[in-house]
Structures are given as C-alpha cells and as structure tokens.
Amino acid sequence: MLAYIFRRILYAIPILIGVNLITFFLFFVVNSPDDMARMHLGDKRVTPEAIEQWKIERGYDKPLVINGNSDGVNKFTDTIFFENSVKLFMFDFGAADDGRDISHDISQRMLPSLAIAIPVFVIGLLANITFALIVAFFRATYVDVWGVFICVVIMSISGLFYIIGGQYLVGKVLHLVPISGFEDGIDGIKFIILPVLISIFAGIGSGVRWYRTVFLEEIGKDYVRTARAKGLPENLVLFKHVLKNGLIPILTGAVVILPLLFMGSLITESFFGIPGLGSYVIDAINSQDFAIVRAMVFLGSVLYIIGLILTDISYTMVDPRVRLQ
Amino acid sequence: MMSYRFVMGLILSTLVIAVGSYFYGIAQYDALPVVLWTDSLIYVLVVAISSFIIYASSKEHLRDPWRQVFQHRYGMIALAILLIYVVIGLLDSVHFRLPAENQSQDVTQETVYSGEVLSLLDVVITPIREQEEKTYSAPFATHLFSKETIEHADGTRTREYPRLKYGGAHLEDPHADWVDDVTSNTLTGAGYGLAVWFAVSLLIIVLIALSRKQSIGSTFSDVVSGKSHTPWRAVLITLLILAVLVCIAIVLAPKYHILGTDKVGQDVLYQSLKSIRTGLVIGTLTTLIMLPFAVMLGIMAGYLKGWVDDVVQYLYTTLSSIPGILLIAASVLMMQVYMANNPDLFETDSERTDIKLFFLCVILGITSWTGLCRMLRGETLKLREVDYVQASQAFGVSQIKIMWQHIQPNVMHIILIAIVLDFSGLVLAEAVLSYIGVGVDPTMHSWGNLINGARLEMAREPMVWWSLVAALIFMFILVLAANLFSDAVRDAFDPRIRKQ
Numbered sequence A: 001m002l003a004y005i006f007r008r009i010l011y012a013i014p015i016l017i018g019v020n021l022i023t024f025f026l027f028f029v030v031n032s033p034d035d036m037a038r039m040h041l042g043d044k045r046v047t048p049e050a051i052e053q054w055k056i057e058r059g060y061d062k063p064l065v066i067n068g069n070s071d072g073v074n075k076f077t078d079t080i081f082f083e084n085s086v087k088l089f090m091f092d093f094g095a096a097d098d099g100r101d102i103s104h105d106i107s108q109r110m111l112p113s114l115a116i117a118i119p120v121f122v123i124g125l126l127a128n129i130t131f132a133l134i135v136a137f138f139r140a141t142y143v144d145v146w147g148v149f150i151c152v153v154i155m156s157i158s159g160l161f162y163i164i165g166g167q168y169l170v171g172k173v174l175h176l177v178p179i180s181g182f183e184d185g186i187d188g189i190k191f192i193i194l195p196v197l198i199s200i201f202a203g204i205g206s207g208v209r210w211y212r213t214v215f216l217e218e219i220g221k222d223y224v225r226t227a228r229a230k231g232l233p234e235n236l237v238l239f240k241h242v243l244k245n246g247l248i249p250i251l252t253g254a255v256v257i258l259p260l261l262f263m264g265s266l267i268t269e270s271f272f273g274i275p276g277l278g279s280y281v282i283d284a285i286n287s288q289d290f291a292i293v294r295a296m297v298f299l300g301s302v303l304y305i306i307g308l309i310l311t312d313i314s315y316t317m318v319d320p321r322v323r324l325q
Numbered sequence B: 001m002m003s004y005r006f007v008m009g010l011i012l013s014t015l016v017i018a019v020g021s022y023f024y025g026i027a028q029y030d031a032l033p034v035v036l037w038t039d040s041l042i043y044v045l046v047v048a049i050s051s052f053i054i055y056a057s058s059k060e061h062l063r064d065p066w067r068q069v070f071q072h073r074y075g076m077i078a079l080a081i082l083l084i085y086v087v088i089g090l091l092d093s094v095h096f097r098l099p100a101e102n103q104s105q106d107v108t109q110e111t112v113y114s115g116e117v118l119s120l121l122d123v124v125i126t127p128i129r130e131q132e133e134k135t136y137s138a139p140f141a142t143h144l145f146s147k148e149t150i151e152h153a154d155g156t157r158t159r160e161y162p163r164l165k166y167g168g169a170h171l172e173d174p175h176a177d178w179v180d181d182v183t184s185n186t187l188t189g190a191g192y193g194l195a196v197w198f199a200v201s202l203l204i205i206v207l208i209a210l211s212r213k214q215s216i217g218s219t220f221s222d223v224v225s226g227k228s229h230t231p232w233r234a235v236l237i238t239l240l241i242l243a244v245l246v247c248i249a250i251v252l253a254p255k256y257h258i259l260g261t262d263k264v265g266q267d268v269l270y271q272s273l274k275s276i277r278t279g280l281v282i283g284t285l286t287t288l289i290m291l292p293f294a295v296m297l298g299i300m301a302g303y304l305k306g307w308v309d310d311v312v313q314y315l316y317t318t319l320s321s322i323p324g325i326l327l328i329a330a331s332v333l334m335m336q337v338y339m340a341n342n343p344d345l346f347e348t349d350s351e352r353t354d355i356k357l358f359f360l361c362v363i364l365g366i367t368s369w370t371g372l373c374r375m376l377r378g379e380t381l382k383l384r385e386v387d388y389v390q391a392s393q394a395f396g397v398s399q400i401k402i403m404w405q406h407i408q409p410n411v412m413h414i415i416l417i418a419i420v421l422d423f424s425g426l427v428l429a430e431a432v433l434s435y436i437g438v439g440v441d442p443t444m445h446s447w448g449n450l451i452n453g454a455r456l457e458m459a460r461e462p463m464v465w466w467s468l469v470a471a472l473i474f475m476f477i478l479v480l481a482a483n484l485f486s487d488a489v490r491d492a493f494d495p496r497i498r499k500q
Helices: A002-029 A033-041 A048-058 A080-090 A102-137 A142-156 A159-173 A186-219 A222-229 A234-255 A259-263 A266-272 A277-286 A290-318 B003-029 B037-056 B060-070 B073-091 B120-124 B126-130 B174-212 B216-224 B232-252 B268-304 B306-321 B324-341 B349-383 B387-394 B399-436 B447-455 B466-493 B495-499
Strands: B032-034 B095-099 B113-119 B148-151 B157-160
Touching (some): A002 A080, A002 A290, A033 A048, A033 B324, A102 A142, A142 B466, A266 A277, A277 A290, A290 B324, B073 B232, B113 B349, B120 B126, B126 B268, B306 B349, B387 B399
Antiparallel strands (some): B032 B095
C-alpha cells in the first residue's frame, strides 16, 4: 500500500510541472512583464522609468528562462522562471502586488472557507442521498417523474438567482439573518446559515438526479433480485443492500472534491462577504493581482491531484475487487 | 415513419428562411455586410448541422434515435422553444453597416458607412432599440422611477416623477387611461397571436396530411386526440402560448417598456433579446471549437495506444487538474492585458467585443474538452478489441481508415450526448463568469452583464428588480428547454438506457 501511494505521488510530479509550465506560459510569455506593467500603471503614455521601477519591485526585471549575465547555477536560478514558477514547488508563493505575503494570506483565509465548505459538503451529501433514495423508492410512479422534473427545474436556474433571491427574502424581507459578513467563533453561525443553505439548495438538483441513477443501476442488479426472491421487504432491500452498494460510487466520487473544499466557493464567498480563499481569488482578479491568481492556480491543482490520489486509495479500501496494480 | 423527415424538414426550412432574409436585408438597405468572427463560425455550424441532417436522412441507424427524440413529448416542447431562441439568435448573427445618414448626393463618390454595426434583429425591433428613456423606469410605467425637479410654465418648481418620453406617451391622462389601454392592447395582441397560431397549425396539419397521404380530417382528429406518433398536440399547445405571448409583446413593446428600462434608459426587453445570441454562441461555439481536438485525440489515444496514449493522457490530466474557473480566469485576464496593449487590431467596437467573445469560447473550450476526450478514449479502448475492427486490421485496412470508418461512427452517440449536455452548463457559466469579471466584454449584451448591473441596484428602495428578473427568466427558459431536450436526446441515443 505504501509503495502504491508513493508511486502515485511520483506520477503527480510531471503533472505539476505541466501545470507550472502552463501558468508560466500564460503569465509571462503571452504578455511580457512590460505589458503587465503598462496595464497596471494604467496610462498609455507611462514612462519607461516607471515600468522599470514596477518590474524591479516585483523581480520581473530578470530574463525569462536563461540569464546570460550570471555564472554557473545562477544562470538558471536568477530568472523569472525560477523565482516565480519553480519556487511554487516549495509552496513559496512570494508576495502579492501590494507587498503582502501570499502564503500568510492563504493560511489566514482557509478557515473561513472551510467554515462554509464543510457544512455544505456534509449536509449536502446527506440531503442528496436521502432525496435520491426517496425518489428511487417510488421509482416509475408520479413521485419519481415529478421529482426528476423538479430536479431539472432546480438545475436550470442560475446559481446567482438563489443567492440574490435568498439574500433578498431571508435577509432583507424576513430579517432572519444578516445579509453578509463573517465572525469567528460561535457568534459567526448566524453569518454561515444562509450561504450554507443556499449552496446546498443550488446543488440539490444535479446531486439527486445523479445519485438516483446510481441507485437505479444498483436496483437492476442480480443481488437485489436475489434479496427480493428470498422474501425481503422492499424497504429492507433498499436501505440495507442498495444503499450500502450505492454508497461506494457516491462516496468515492465525493472524495475527489474533499481537498478542494479548502479553496472555497468564489461566488458564494464574494456575495456573502466571507473572507475566504474564494473571495481572495475574486479580489485578485478584480485588482489584476497576477501573483495571487498564479499561486491559487498552482494550489488548486495540487489539491485536485491529492484528491485523485485519495480517490484511488479509497477505492482500494471500500472495494476489495480493485487491485493496486 | 415520416416523423424524422418531417421535423427535420421544418428545421431546415427555418434555416433557409434565415439565409434568405440575410440577402434580403443586404439588398433592401444597400448595406455593407459585416461578418464577425463568431458570425462566420455560426454559419459553419449551420452548414454542418444542415449537412448532417441531409446525410442522416438516408441512414436508418441515424434516423431511428432521432425519431425517438421526436416522439418524446417534453423533448418536442423543448425543441419548439429552442427553435424560437435559435431563430432570434440567427437573426442577430447577420451583421451589416448601414450607409451613414448625411451622405453627399454625388453618385460617383463611394458610400460612407456608419460605424455602428447592426444586425437583422436590430432592424426588426427598431422601436424598442431606439426608444431610450433617461434612466430607470418600471415595467409598463408611464413615469420615471426617480423624482426630478420640473420647472412649470408659470415659473414654479416642483419635485415629481416626470412622464416618460416613449413609455405610455400616447396616453392623455396616464392615471385614468392606463388600465384600459394596456388591456385593450393585450387583447389585440392575443387576437393576432391566435390568428397566427391558427394559420401555422393549419399549415402544419396540412403538411402532415400530405406527407402521410392521409385526409386532412383524420390527421386533424389524430393530432387533437394526441394519437400522432410525434406529439403534435403538445407542440401546438406550446406554439399557441408562444404565439400569443410574442404577439402581445409585439403590440405592446412600441408603446410601453414591457420589462422596464435600465440605468441609462435602455429597454430591458431589447437587452434580453440581444443577450440570446451571446448565450447561444457560448453554448454552441465552445463545443464546436473543442470538438475536433477532443474527438481526434480521444480516438487516437484509445486506438493507437503506446506513446500517443501517454501524451494525450498527460495533456488532459494536466489541464483538468487546474480548477476550471481558475484557468479560465487566468487566461481571460491575460487576454485582457493583451487586448489592452494592442488596441489598434480592431476596426470597430463590436469587432473588439466579438473577438473577446470568440476567445472566451476558445478558453472555455480548452478547459472543457478533457472530459469528452477521456470518455472517447475509454470507449475506443473497448471498441478496438471488437471483432470487426480486428478483422479490418487483419485485412490490412489503414489505421486512419479504421479510426474514421469503424471507430468514429460507434462513438458518435457519446459525442452527441456531450454536445447537448454541455450546452446548458455553458449558458449558466456565462452569467457567473461575467459576474466575476472574466466573462464577455462589459459593453456586450449578455444575461450575465444584465444580472451584474442589476445586482448593484438591489439596495435601492424600492428595489429595481426588473432587469434581474428579465435576465433570469430568459436564461431559465432557455436552459430548462435545453436540459429537457438533452434528456430526450440521451434517452434516445444512449445504448445503456435504450435497452431498458
């Protein structure tokens, strides 16, 4: 098992290098640092000195890949590529455009993101499974037909509507919870309830529909027929056999997004003023802070790859038929 | 048996009408045709779809699943609604520049064209395009949304809601006449709608009767009792609702702002209609752009195996490991920097916004081909072991020919299902991306921009809700129709579901 995990981690390295090359290409080759400086400083007739100054402040005045002026190893280390891309591997994200340390910001903002993402994940999963089981229990009846139709309707409404409508109804008309904001500790719960509920509701359409097909696929299998043939009542078949076996694809499918929970949700966080990583990205995009976007792209892919590895491991743990080879 | 040719014939004739109106428009207005980037891709798409329809009409195995789609009640209702959107989108994809107004009378001189690029849709709905108010006004309002100081003839000044320039301007006394006028106009519109609907349904029934070589009376009773193979009754009821709504809108729109006006006084209905093209472009062109790569790479990886497989797998694993929204945001940011530094590349404003839309499609395509590619690779891996592929290998058929003639037709259903499933997700994504600031150009009409603009006014008291609601409803109807249609397509094409 350990050897398997080790091998999977080794596989991840070329992928991360690829991600790194893509971001390097996007951020430094498509547009030269001069272009970025001009964009940032705003005016078209900005002086060359100001551009130089801007580049020196951020270390973008070095050559892209190979520095001809240095000797030995420095030929490769004293470059934009090494300073800004290779260092990401050591999780050294450098400083944002306003001089703040990105790594520090990220560690500060992870907790608020998790405060929203974990309840959404757990309650959402439970709600989806429950509703999907109900619909599967009443399969091929009007409950099923209308359940699926309602799912499609929920899926067809833009997520922006749920957020804006929810804020208007619950926050502004009913005055139940504050519209936006965040607070640490127990007092913060009143800020969390609304975004969590809205996120769960927005995801319930596609979730229930997907899990319904998983359960229906299980119901069609031979062991279910055997269970029925030996006289087991339908609800026992459903809740004991089908639920257990259906959970395998559902849970392993959910594992892949576990690490990504750290990243938070861009839209929800920015609408509700939660100081998490999602709103961090949005702020960075709006202020065109490329260092932060670059760091978050790298962090996001690292977390995704961890999720993939966890998925494979969880497969081998729940399903004895899967071999490690 | 006839339902495939019949429905496809209807769709094709819609396209022919669109092409015809293009040439008519050019000739009528002595205009300079403008073909934007996305326009040309839309034309490619239209040609591709039409030739696919003609090609498929002679192949039984391709016609059969479509026939099943046409027998699906929700699928057909959704198709009818989608076609309305498509027609509006196509009208909006025919662009030209009209001759400038103060033309010199000298015939020998070249005509000077105005810088404004118009579309056929703009011409069709000229009244609501040009009737701009000063600022916000509620749907069907006769007065502005905010108070202004008005100077009367006798020199006194009062703060009151001024009358609108266009909305209800024909009314003598808005407070007394408004209800009567709106009701009578609505009834007139509904009457026109009924008349149009009668004509259209009569035409459809006659055509069905002709194609089935049946008497009109028995066709009529088949349709009314819902016994026809294609659920024509449901389609006709949908058309009735649509016709009445559209005709009411046509009658009322020049007299009132049905959906209100926005901050700069532009009609919200106009903006919502113009946004249809943006939504359709993002939903379809993205797939069109990524499709060749996904199909070629997926099939090659699965069939050739070896190093090709390794490279393709590496490519899509790497790309898909970057969270989609971050990759999109990073790419769009870089594109914005590039365009800000090279402003001379574009002749007109609409060319610039159009290139931006095109690149957004490319970027969305780059992030979305990986899923389809992975599925195609998996399916090809299975197919290459099938007997007939092994047999052609033994006969020495070239690899390219095997991939094209034996593998590609057998993965077609996966491609088709992916196209229709992606569509609704992409339309919804546009709104979110525009909200984040990495979507279409802020000056372009799109539902995302409408929502984004309206969001800033939520805090007003009383609330400005109409642009938000209009954008959401237009988007909801399109996405719901697309979802229902894609379900029908999936049910008909997915062999796993068909078996049951």
